[in-house]
Structure formats: C-alpha cells, structure tokens
C-alpha cells in the first residue's frame with residue numbers, strides 16, 4: 148500500500164464475503180479494506196463478479212454471508228435511518244449512466260435531491276446547477292435530455308447525479324467504456340479533480356489500463372473468488388497467469404510505458 152494511505156481511516160471493510168447465486172459461487176471469503184481518499188481500481192476476467200461486488204457494497208445485492216462495515220458501521224446492524232444515511236454517503240455511476248430518459252439532466256439530479264431532502268425547489272435547482280458544473284458540463288446541458296448528449300457528456304451527467312447528495316465515496320462501473328481515448332483521458336482528469344477537491348474515496352471497476360495507471364493508488368484483482376490487492380508495480384511481479392497476462396501483455400506493457 149502506498150505510504151500516504153497507511154495512516155488513513157478504513158472507510159469500507161469487507162470481511163469474508165460470500166456471494167452465491169444457486170450453485171454458482173462468485174465470491175468465497177473475499178476480504179478487502181478501502182481507505183479514505185484512496186482511488187482503487189477493480190479488475191478481473193469477465194464474469195468474476197466485479198459488478199456484483201460493487202452492488203453488494205452499495206446495498207443493491209444481498210450478500211450470502213460475510214460482514215460489511217462502512218465508516219465502521221456494520222450494515223447489517225444499523226437502524227433503517229442509519230442505513231439510509233450510509234447509502235447517501237455513496238454515489239454510484241452505473242455503466243450506462245442510468246439516467247431517466249424522460250427527464251432533463253437537471254431534473255435527473257433534482258429528482259434525487261427531492262427524494263432525500265425537504266429543501267425548497269429553487270435551492271434544489273441551484274444545487275443541481277452546481278453539480279452540473281462540478282462534472283465539467285456547460286450550464287446549457289442541464290436543460291438537455293440524455294439522448295441529446297454525447298456519450299462522454301452523458302457520463303458526466305451521471306457523475307453529476309452521483310454527486311447529488313454530497314457523497315464521500317464514489318463508485319464507478321466502467322466509466323471510460325465507450326469513450327474515445329481523448330474523452331477517456333479527460334474523464335480520468337475529472338475523477339482526479341473531483342477526488343482531490345472533494346476528498347472522495349473512489350472505487351472504480353474498469354478494463355481501461357490507462358485509467359488504472361493514471362488515477363488508481365491500488366488495484367484489486369478478482370481472482371479465485373477472492374480479491375488480490377496491490378499497486379500496479381507489485382501486481383506485475385505476481386506469478387498468477389491472468390495477472391501476468393493482464394499487466395504484462397502487449398496492452399499492459401504499452402500502458403506502463405506511456406505512464407512512466
């Protein structure tokens with residue numbers, strides 16, 4: 148673990164997580180600690196359960212067994228009110244942005260704030276405008292429908308919505324998928340800027356080796372139903388064939404070279 152993270156508090160602690168669907172055991176005794184301010188990339192072969200892991204942490208998938216502590220609170224032992232508060236601390240950008248297509252970008256963000264607060268409408272509109280600007284979108288984007296935006300702008304709108312309730316933990320499911328290399332690099336910069344300015348902890352599922360190099364402090368590799376965590380430098384020394392191929396294959400080597 149990089150030295151600067153060692154003293155930071157653990158904000159997400161997964162202990163011996165099991166996720167099983169019928170006979171299909173996806174995670175078996177998976178443990179992971181994520182520290183405040185860390186940007187952790189989650190990688191792994193197709194179907195290894197990256198999305199399920201993210202959904203489990205944010206409370207959208209009921210784990211089969213194990214313990215999840217968010218900011219030290221056991222999610223299975225908190226009151227319903229505390230659980231809602233914990234969930235509000237976690238913003239999620241789903242792979243497809245998951246925006247309501249019948250609402251404008253601004254209305255998408257306003258809907259989240261309305262659902263969770265009793266703030267007056269004018270203030271809610273102002274907060275939505277602030278989130279739109281934080282996500283690097285021009286003000287006019289607020290009045291557009293998702294279908295009127297480019298893929299990159301839709302992702303930014305998704306980020307604006309994920310930030311609606313001022314979360315301190317941000318989950319991103321393949322944020323740069325479908326973006327061209329320039330758009331992807333700009334999106335990486337946005338995440339870094341938000342992480343630094345808002346002090347966010349970021350958990351990012353990605354296949355994008357450039358993103359891993361550019362913005363992640365550590366990488367978690369889903370392997371053998373568990374997770375192996377390390378810096379890219381540590382992981383490249385691993386003997387496991389999947390890890391070797393992932394970081395040491397032609398694309399992995401190219402990404403390493405360009406981020407030296």
Ligand SMILES: Nc1ncnc2c1ncn2[C@@H]1O[C@H](COP(=O)(O)OP(=O)(O)OP(=O)(O)O)[C@@H](O)[C@H]1O
Pocket residue numbers: 168173191192193194195196197198199200
């Ligand atoms: N609710 C569910 N019920 C049954 N099976 C499920 C459920 N959710 C996920 N699975 C199965 O779990 C496996 C892992 O799914 P998941 O989407 O987490 O993989 P992933 O690592 O994110 O894959 P990819 O990189 O291809 O997106 C898949 O085989 C999927 O069909």
